[in-house]
Amino acid sequence: MNSNTDSILETKNLVKKYGDLTAVNCLNLKIKEGICFGLLGSNGAGKTTTLEMIESIVKPTSGEILFRGQPIGKGYHHHIGIQFQHTSLPDKLKVKEVLILFKSFYDKSMNMDELISWCDLEEILDRDSNQLSGGQRQRLLLALGLVNDPELLFLDEPTTGLDPQARRLFWQLVRSVKARNKTVVLTTHYMEEAYELCDEIGIMEKGEIIAQGSPDKLLSEHFQGLAIRIPKSDLKGPLGTVPGTLFDLPDSIEIQTIDVNGTMKALLDQNISLAHVQVRSRNLDDLFLRMTGDKK
Amino acid sequence: MKTFFALMIARNKEFYRDHVTLGWTFLFPLIVIAGFAFGYNGNSEHIFKVGVLHTTPTISAQITESEQVLRSSDTTQFVDFTDAVSAVKKVQLHQIDFLISEGRTLKYWVNPESPKGRLVEKLLLGGNPHLELLEKESVPGRAVRYVEWLIPGILAMNMMFSSLFGVGYAIVRYRKNGVLKRLKATPVTAFQFLAAQLASRLLLIMMTSAIVFFGAITIVGFKMQGSYALLFLYIAVSAGCMISLGLAVASRIASEELAEGILNLLTWPMMFLSGIWFSLDGASKGVTAFASLFPLTHIVSGSRQIMIEGASYQTLAPSMLILGGMGLIFLLLGSILFKWE
Numbered sequence: 001m002n003s004n005t006d007s008i009l010e011t012k013n014l015v016k017k018y019g020d021l022t023a024v025n026c027l028n029l030k031i032k033e034g035i036c037f038g039l040l041g042s043n044g045a046g047k048t049t050t051l052e053m054i055e056s057i058v059k060p061t062s063g064e065i066l067f068r069g070q071p072i073g074k075g076y077h078h079h080i081g082i083q084f085q086h087t088s089l090p091d092k093l094k095v096k097e098v099l100i101l102f103k104s105f106y107d108k109s110m111n112m113d114e115l116i117s118w119c120d121l122e123e124i125l126d127r128d129s130n131q132l133s134g135g136q137r138q139r140l141l142l143a144l145g146l147v148n149d150p151e152l153l154f155l156d157e158p159t160t161g162l163d164p165q166a167r168r169l170f171w172q173l174v175r176s177v178k179a180r181n182k183t184v185v186l187t188t189h190y191m192e193e194a195y196e197l198c199d200e201i202g203i204m205e206k207g208e209i210i211a212q213g214s215p216d217k218l219l220s221e222h223f224q225g226l227a228i229r230i231p232k233s234d235l236k237g238p239l240g241t242v243p244g245t246l247f248d249l250p251d252s253i254e255i256q257t258i259d260v261n262g263t264m265k266a267l268l269d270q271n272i273s274l275a276h277v278q279v280r281s282r283n284l285d286d287l288f289l290r291m292t293g294d295k296k
Numbered sequence: 297m298k299t300f301f302a303l304m305i306a307r308n309k310e311f312y313r314d315h316v317t318l319g320w321t322f323l324f325p326l327i328v329i330a331g332f333a334f335g336y337n338g339n340s341e342h343i344f345k346v347g348v349l350h351t352t353p354t355i356s357a358q359i360t361e362s363e364q365v366l367r368s369s370d371t372t373q374f375v376d377f378t379d380a381v382s383a384v385k386k387v388q389l390h391q392i393d394f395l396i397s398e399g400r401t402l403k404y405w406v407n408p409e410s411p412k413g414r415l416v417e418k419l420l421l422g423g424n425p426h427l428e429l430l431e432k433e434s435v436p437g438r439a440v441r442y443v444e445w446l447i448p449g450i451l452a453m454n455m456m457f458s459s460l461f462g463v464g465y466a467i468v469r470y471r472k473n474g475v476l477k478r479l480k481a482t483p484v485t486a487f488q489f490l491a492a493q494l495a496s497r498l499l500l501i502m503m504t505s506a507i508v509f510f511g512a513i514t515i516v517g518f519k520m521q522g523s524y525a526l527l528f529l530y531i532a533v534s535a536g537c538m539i540s541l542g543l544a545v546a547s548r549i550a551s552e553e554l555a556e557g558i559l560n561l562l563t564w565p566m567m568f569l570s571g572i573w574f575s576l577d578g579a580s581k582g583v584t585a586f587a588s589l590f591p592l593t594h595i596v597s598g599s600r601q602i603m604i605e606g607a608s609y610q611t612l613a614p615s616m617l618i619l620g621g622m623g624l625i626f627l628l629l630g631s632i633l634f635k636w637e
Contacts, residue, residue, distance in 0.1 A: 055481060056481075057477065057480060057481055057637075075483075077481065077482055077483045078483055082478075082481040084474070084477070084478060084481070086474055087474045087475075087477065087478045088470075088473035088474045088475045088478070089475065089478070090306050090307070090310055090470075090475055091310050091314070092309060092310045092313035092314060093306060093309060093310065097306065097309065100302065101302050101303070101306045102482065104298045104299050104301075104302035104303075105299050105302075105482040105483055105484050106482070106483060107483075144478075
């Protein structure tokens with residue numbers, strides 16, 4: 001393997017077409033080793049197709065996928081771990097049996113006790129693997145992704161459907177995976193999750209990456225200042241001139257401004273009550289909506 | 297190899313922990329046998345079955361005349377034979393009542409323990425003008441009850457359902473619910489996966505067949521005539537062929553409904569035309585030729601030859617070659633066409 005590059009995974013002009021539909025269009029992506037990379041995009045943006053191509057599940061129409069500088073080949077699956085969003089496991093097998101089954105697929109594997117303890121599976125080892133709660137199931141699926149001690153781990157919407165507590169527990173697990181210097185590629189619809197876990201994100205739209213970088217860097221590039229939101233019910237008439245850019249939302253008016261004091265003063269000057277005003281910094285939700293076309 | 301064994305063990309566990317399916321797999325054939333043992337406790341056939349052995353291409357005038365005598369009774373069914381050994385065996389086993397052959401002299405075989413055979417003999421002798429040409433040979437033998445005759449067919453039928461639905465349907469389900477996609481994301485090869493499925497089901501079929509076989513001995517007092525080792529080998533080759541057919545059917549389908557339709561399309565004609573329930577002796581040439589395309593036809597007839605007639609390795613070799621060849625073709629097709637998703 002070529003170690004002259006700091007990218008563990010790279011795609012070059014990756015294209016996937018289904019008939020006339022181009023799902024992924026000339027995708028060039030570089031994922032650095034040891035980071036958590038988040039692939040974001042609305043439904044149909046092409047992120048699942050991209051993920052399945054770099055997981056070597058789906059064949060690209062054209063383009064190249066390089067793992068440590070070399071085109072992916074036969075042994076690639078020994079180096080990666082995958083947690084699918086929707087997957088079934090063979091029926092009637094206990095958790096421990098599923099782990100043993102998957103361990104048998106690989107030349108190299110993690111110590112079973114360590115894996116069980118890491119993913120907090122001790123109490124459910126003798127349970128039917130298809131009769132677990134959402135959180136338990138996701139921990140098992142993560143353990144299956146880690147069973148071969150992979151260098152690169154793919155997580156496809158791993159916390160969809162989990163309650164907030166289970167989600168946060170799962171985040172802890174992902175952080176501990178990262179702490180072991182493994183590279184994680186994550187897709188999610190939860191922007192909070194992407195912000196919490198990802199060192200770098202790529203936002204996809206119509207089969208292309210339209211923005212890539214660290215969440216903070218992208219936020220600072222696209223947003224300046226803060227957002228001030230005023231409920232429309234507190235407005236007695238049309239809003240007069242205030243410093244900043246106005247966005248008309250269904251129930252409120254949002255002002256993006258770098259001069260928060262000046263904007264507040266202008267609102268007070270117009271006798272607008274500040275009792276229900278919200279002041280917040282822009283987050284990934286805002287960035288995602290802006291980048292994917294739902295500009296407010 | 298560890299992957300192969302792990303997959304095979306996983307599939308075995310999946311099967312034996314499904315108690316309903318497991319129970320049904322073992323009980324169903326035994327229930328069928330017990331049902332037939334209860335329903336067919338005597339000879340219920342109403343017609344005479346007479347074999348005509350053709351040893352030369354043209355039929356002599358004498359045999360035609362003898363046939364005419366027998367044909368005067370509308371209760372007689374004629375079955376053509378070209379192989380004397382198997383035809384005589386059928387007289388011994390009471391599967392046909394009488395056998396006549398052409399030749400320099402007209403020869404006939406009758407089982408002295410068969411009342412119907414003796415009756416046909418009287419009918420023939422009573423109306424035949426060429427008595428001086430007739431040569432008689434007595435071939436005694438115990439009658440094989442219908443239920444005993446049925447047992448090899450039930451074994452084969454159970455094997456067919458277990459192979460086609462147990463393997464084919466299971467793989468389609470795996471494909472539909474994403475198990476195969478998950479396996480595709482591992483280093484497991486299609487060959488390892490298919491081989492493990494084949495081995496797991498083969499093991500199960502051998503066990504089921506043994507239980508059904510010994511159950512039949514207990515329930516109906518079946519008397520095995522042939523070699524146990526040969527039967528074991530024959531069932532293994534047969535099961536391998538049927539499982540491969542299941543794998544070929546399931547190689548690409550992702551819909552359980554479509555799989556069920558195709559499997560039904562395969563199993564129902566085989567059920568009725570492979571000689572499980574009634575003998576194909578006397579069926580038209582077209583039907584016989586069509587039936588010989590089915591692996592089940594060879595499985596049923598071969599098992600019957602071993603279990604009832606005590607056939608040898610040599611006799612069964614052609615059938616085993618046919619089944620082995622069919623199995624290989626199905627397996628090759630299944631492997632080439634196989635898709636994880």
